[in-house]
Amino acid sequence: xxxxxxxxxxxxxxxxxxxxxxxxxxxxLPPLALMLENVLAGGGKRVRPAxxxxxxxxxxxxxxxxxxxxxxxxxxxxxxxxxxxxxxxxATRRGRPTANFLYNNAVSVMIGDFLFAHAADxxxxxxxxxxxxxxxxxLMRIVTGELDxxxxxxxxxxxxxxxxxxxxxxxxxxxxxxxxxxxxxAGAPEEYVERLRDYGFNLGMTFQIxxxxxxxxxxxxxxxxxxxxxxxxxxxxxxxLLLMExxxxxxxxxxxxxxxxxxxxxxxxALDAVRSSDVLTRSQAFADEYTxxxxxxxxPLPDTPAKRTLIELPAALLTRxx
Amino acid sequence: xxxxxxxxxxxxxxxxxxxxxxxxxxxxLPPLALMLENVLAGGGKRVRPAxxxxxxxxxxxxxxxxxxxxxxxxxxxxxxxxxxxxxxxxATRRGRPTANFLYNNAVSVMIGDFLFAHAADxxxxxxxxxxxxxxxxxLMRIVTGELDxxxxxxxxxxxxxxxxxxxxxxxxxxxxxxxxxxxxxAGAPEEYVERLRDYGFNLGMTFQIxxxxxxxxxxxxxxxxxxxxxxxxxxxxxxxLLLMExxxxxxxxxxxxxxxxxxxxxxxxALDAVRSSDVLTRSQAFADEYTxxxxxxxxPLPDTPAKRTLIELPAALLTRxx
Numbered sequence: 225x226x227x228x229x230x231x232x233x234x235x236x237x238x239x240x241x242x243x244x245x246x247x248x249x250x251x252x253l254p255p256l257a258l259m260l261e262n263v264l265a266g267g268g269k270r271v272r273p274a275x276x277x278x279x280x281x282x283x284x285x286x287x288x289x290x291x292x293x294x295x296x297x298x299x300x301x302x303x304x305x306x307x308x309x310x311x312x313x314x315a316t317r318r319g320r321p322t323a324n325f326l327y328n329n330a331v332s333v334m335i336g337d338f339l340f341a342h343a344a345d346x347x348x349x350x351x352x353x354x355x356x357x358x359x360x361x362x363l364m365r366i367v368t369g370e371l372d373x374x375x376x377x378x379x380x381x382x383x384x385x386x387x388x389x390x391x392x393x394x395x396x397x398x399x400x401x402x403x404x405x406x407x408x409x410a411g412a413p414e415e416y417v418e419r420l421r422d423y424g425f426n427l428g429m430t431f432q433i434x435x436x437x438x439x440x441x442x443x444x445x446x447x448x449x450x451x452x453x454x455x456x457x458x459x460x461x462x463x464x465l466l467l468m469e470x471x472x473x474x475x476x477x478x479x480x481x482x483x484x485x486x487x488x489x490x491x492x493x494a495l496d497a498v499r500s501s502d503v504l505t506r507s508q509a510f511a512d513e514y515t516x517x518x519x520x521x522x523x524p525l526p527d528t529p530a531k532r533t534l535i536e537l538p539a540a541l542l543t544r545x546x
Numbered sequence: 547x548x549x550x551x552x553x554x555x556x557x558x559x560x561x562x563x564x565x566x567x568x569x570x571x572x573x574x575l576p577p578l579a580l581m582l583e584n585v586l587a588g589g590g591k592r593v594r595p596a597x598x599x600x601x602x603x604x605x606x607x608x609x610x611x612x613x614x615x616x617x618x619x620x621x622x623x624x625x626x627x628x629x630x631x632x633x634x635x636x637a638t639r640r641g642r643p644t645a646n647f648l649y650n651n652a653v654s655v656m657i658g659d660f661l662f663a664h665a666a667d668x669x670x671x672x673x674x675x676x677x678x679x680x681x682x683x684x685l686m687r688i689v690t691g692e693l694d695x696x697x698x699x700x701x702x703x704x705x706x707x708x709x710x711x712x713x714x715x716x717x718x719x720x721x722x723x724x725x726x727x728x729x730x731x732a733g734a735p736e737e738y739v740e741r742l743r744d745y746g747f748n749l750g751m752t753f754q755i756x757x758x759x760x761x762x763x764x765x766x767x768x769x770x771x772x773x774x775x776x777x778x779x780x781x782x783x784x785x786x787l788l789l790m791e792x793x794x795x796x797x798x799x800x801x802x803x804x805x806x807x808x809x810x811x812x813x814x815x816a817l818d819a820v821r822s823s824d825v826l827t828r829s830q831a832f833a834d835e836y837t838x839x840x841x842x843x844x845x846p847l848p849d850t851p852a853k854r855t856l857i858e859l860p861a862a863l864l865t866r867x868x
Contacts, residue, residue, distance in 0.1 A: 253690055255697045307655050330696060333629050333655055337662070338689045344666050344682035348675050356678050360666035367660045368575055374652060375577045 230540045232533035234277035237287060241273045244295035248342045259335050263306060271541070272297045272398060275427075276406035279420045281530035283410025289350050293409045296346035296359065297402045303339035304366050306332055350409050358408070362401040369393025377458030380478050384465050391432040392425070399428025419521045423534060426518035431541050433511040436461035440498050452495050455480060456487075462510060464494070466503040511542060552862050554855035556599035559609060563595045566617035570664045581657050585628060593863070594619045594720060597749075598728035601742045603852035605732025611672050615731045618668035618681065619724045625661035626688050628654055672731050680730070684723040691715025699780030702800050706787050713754040714747070721750025741843045745856060748840035753863050755833040758783035762820050774817050777802060778809075784832060786816070788825040833864060 231238065249260045273294035280290040310332045340363075347359040369390050376382055376390075403424030407417040439454045440463050454461050455477070460468070464477050476494040483490045498504065515538040525531050553560065571582045595616035602612040632654045662685075669681040691712050698704055698712075725746030729739040761776045762785050776783050777799070782790070786799050798816040805812045820826065837860040847853050 251690070253694055253697070256690065256693050304659075307659060310652060310655050329651065330632060331693070333632050333658075334689050334693045334696065336655075337626075337629060337658075338686060338693070340659070340662055341682050341685035341689060344685070345679060348678035348682060351675055353670050353673055353675065353678075356670035356675075357667060360663050360670060363663035363666070364660060367656050367663060368573070368578065371578050371653070371656045371660070372575055374656065375575070 230533060230536055231274040231278070233281060233529040234274060234533075237277055237291070238270055238273060238294075240287065240291045241270065241277075241294045241298065244291050244346065245298060248299070248339075256335075256338070259331065260338075263302060263335055263339070270298060271431075271537075272301055272402040275399060275402040275424055276409075278530045278534055279403040279406030279412070279424070280410040281528060282407055282416045282420065282525060283412030285410060289409045290406060292346045292349040293355065293405050294402075296343045296350070297398065297405065299339050299343035299346065300359065300363065301398060303336045303343060304363075304370070306336035306339065308370065310336075350405075352408060355405050355408055358401055358405055362397050365393040365397040369395075369397075373459055378481050379458075380460075380468070380481055382460050382465070384462065384469065387460065387462055387465055388429070391429060391436075395432040395435075396425045396428030399431065400425035416525060419525060422521035423518045426514045426521065427538055427541070429514040430511045430518065430538055433462055433507060433514065434542055437463060437504055437507050437511070440495065441504055452491050455494055456491060462507045463498050463503045466506055467494075467498055467501060470501070470503075515539075515542065552855060552858055553596040553600070555603065555851040556596060556855075559599055559613070560592055560595060560616075562609065562613045563592065563599075563616045563620065566613050566668065567620060570621070570661075578657075578660070581653065582660075585624060585657055585661070592620060593753075593859075594623055594724040597721060597724040597746055598731075600852045600856055601725040601728030601734070601746070602732040603850060604729055604738045604742065604847060605734030607732060611731045612728060614668045614671040615677065615727050616724075618665045618672070619720065619727065621661050621665035621668065622681065622685065623720060625658045625665060626685075626692070628658040628661065630692065632658075672727075674730060677727050677730055680723055680727055684719050687715040687719040691717075691719075695781055700803050701780075702782075702790070702803055704782050704787070706784065706791070709782065709784055709787055710751070713751060713758075717754040717757075718747045718750030721753065722747030738847060741847060744843035745840045748836045748843065749860055749863070751836040752833045752840065752860055755784055755829060755836065756864055759785060759826055759829050759833070762817065763826055774813050777816055778813060784829045785820050785825045788828055789820055789823060792823075792825075837861075837864065 229235070245264060249257055249264060251257050251260065276294040276297055277290055280286075280293075310329050344356070344359065347356050350356075369392070372386075372390050373394065376386070400421045401424070404417055404421035407420045412420070436454065439461065440451060442451065444451055450456075455464060458481065460477070468475055468477050476490070476497040480487070480490040480494050518538060519535060522531060522534055551557070567586060571579055571586060573579050573582065598616040598619055599612055602608075602615075632651050666678070666681065669678050672678075691714070694708075694712050695716065698708070722743045723746070726739055726743035729742045734742070758776065761783065762773060764773065766773055772778075777786060780803065782799070790797055790799050798812070798819040802809070802812040802816050840860055841857060844853060844856055
């Protein structure tokens with residue numbers, strides 16, 4: 225848990241965020257309680273709540289308000305993941321769904337909605353209308369990014385600029401909102417609010433690009449999913465887009481998308497091509513550039529333990545293996 | 547359009563609510579714009595927005611804030627309908643889904659989320675943290691009611707008290723919130739806020755019970771769906787629960803739920819049994835009782851055109867044919 229120790233001055237306060245998240249499992253409906261336990265277990269790195277708390281140190285660090293915000297951000301994230309699973313399952317199992325799968329699908333929709341409701345409730349408890357609007361507009365951006373990914377699947381005309389816009393909405397916007405919301409909730413100066421939002425957004429871009437690199441280069445056992453899963457779902461990410469840019473027209477990706485048979489072999493061809501080329505290194509350079517922008521955004525902030533933590537965070541995320 | 551003319555003093559202001567709803571269709575993503583147009587077209591009776599505006603007349607009638615609230619309530623309602631369709635489709639087509647159906651399913655989830663985001667944004671624009679919390683807690687109640695219906699499908703041990711609790715969450719809570727939110731947004735006295743919420747909640751109970759009666763007695767051509775669709779999805783409503791209470795153990799409903807073959811005939815048996823008994827009349831008596839409670843709740847309010855409209859509204863809803 226290398227990342228966990230990097231949350232520095234707010235590390236210990238994350239336990240209150242966990243408690244706030246745990247509280248929403250106390251519901252009257254037994255099947256719902258069980259499902260929430262499954263969805264909320266596992267924990268994850270809690271990087272978004274940590275960002276909210278860290279940003280809050282640049283104003284008046286009101287722990288109660290910041291915990292409401294941090295828990296709200298994490299539940300919003302979890303809700304979008306739950307609904308994402310509905311979509312990804314639909315794509316992965318296209319053509320051969322089971323009744324059990326459909327039942328879970330329907331329930332997943334409601335669980336996600338329940339989490340949205342709690343996320344909105346916690347956002348309201350921060351006591352700032354601006355925070356609620358930030359929350360709702362971030363959800364719009366995330367959903368628009370997801371819809372763009374969904375409706376654009378298997379569309380080989382997508383460009384790198386489309387990809388960057390999509391991950392900006394799907395991932396980076398919530399990182400930015402975690403930082404911006406924390407700064408607003410703490411009443412930080414407006415200049416700090418903007419700088420922290422820019423830091424979060426650019427860190428989120430780095431985070432997603434590294435995630436997309438790992439889909440090609442990562443250890444399947446560590447990641448818990450097969451390599452190349454994005455391509456199999458028709459999602460073009462930075463490495464495959466760079467590869468297509470090098471060979472427009474006929475290339476391993478367009479051949480995979482066009483294949484009606486031997487899909488596994490076509491996927492292996494694409495994976496081999498990506499790994500034996502320089503596109504992963506070039507993708508890493510994109511990630512490094514966003515890290516540079518994140519660090520530049522907060523350079524003028526006062527030198528505090530929280531700032532030093534923010535400076536160290538990108539490197540920790542960039543060197544992760546899953 | 548008998549109901550439309552019954553919104554009295556706020557009838558003309560509903561056009562601003564329509565405009566606020568139309569505005570959310572202005573999005574950059576062309577496929578999303580098209581889907582939103584489909585989802586938001588049709589209009590419906592807009593009874594919830596009308597209730598919000600009517601309740602707002604009992605305080606300072608600030609049209610801009612009330613329109614934000616009314617549009618928010620209607621979008622929240624639309625979002626839950628969209629997600630409901632995912633679940634109902636899953637149940638109806640269980641075992642034989644098409645790829646196209648799955649694709650729509652996935653997109654429906656995102657469209658619903660997008661509408662939630664806009665609903666939350668509009669709720670925040672009312673400028674009251676209390677309104678946002680009311681909004682988020684209502685969503686929790688709706689979702690819990692839906693989950694209860696979903697996980698309790700084909701459960702013949704359900705009782706009338708379960709049914710009343712379920713429709714309270716699924717339908718009546720949003721009617722109550724429309725009235726309560728309108729009164730809060732207008733800064734009405736606290737006593738009025740509570741009385742209007744009670745009115746809305748009880749009106750919502752009437753509305754749902756009449757809806758459930760129509761599922762047995764309504765004209766299929768007018769309703770646009772076959773009679774008995776609730777029973778086919780395993781949902782016990784007031785008429786079928788009253789029938790089961792009269793004949794616990796072996797009855798037409800338990801036989802339908804247990805049937806592995808001849809389901810159409812079993813459904814027809816159940817419909818015939820409901821229609822030839824007194825359970826629809828007794829269900830109507832439940833609806834009348836909730837109407838009585840709704841009217842009693844607002845009896846002490848000052849005599850205004852809006853109050854007279856609220857008094858006439860239940861009769862209009864009770865005599866509808868679809």
